[in-house]
Amino acid sequence: MFNQQGYSTIVMVMLLMLFGSLMLKGQSEQLLVQVKIYADERRYFRAYHQALSSLSWALSQRWAGLSSEWQCRKIENHHLSSCIRQLNDDGDILVRGEGTMGNNQPPLVLFQLAGRFDTLPFSEGIRLQPFPYRRIDFCPLKAPAECSP
Secondary structure, eight states: OOOOOHHHHHHHHHHHHHHHHHHHHHHHHHHHHHHHHHHHHHHHHHHHHHHHHHHHHHHHHBBBBOOSOEEEETTTTTEEEEEEEEOOTTTOEEEEEEEEEETTOEEEEEEEEEEETTTGGGGBBEEEEEEEEEEEOOOOSSSSSOOOO
């Protein structure tokens, strides 16, 4: 009979192990990319909702007065940061809310157009009334330098 050495079986097993390990390495790299994407999306959504909370908080505050300069308030323990600025003589007010992205990235900023809510005496401060459908994620001012306090 024929004398079999068994090398072809060992070579096939080695090839299957090589292809299997290459496939596992590729899937591991894809998983790492997906984890990074998930972490970035999570940071973005956290910053977005933090900016929304900052806008809502600003709209619930009483502000001392209106001017063409930014007036800002912060609550450090809740990481809320809001600013207001009068846009024109008609009483339009620009409200700015920030959310922190982390990793030394610039903050995510949302803007809301609002008007003055006139039911309170002026000495108690100014309350703001948001205009419906006026929340934007870009600054409506012409000069970019005017968009940040």
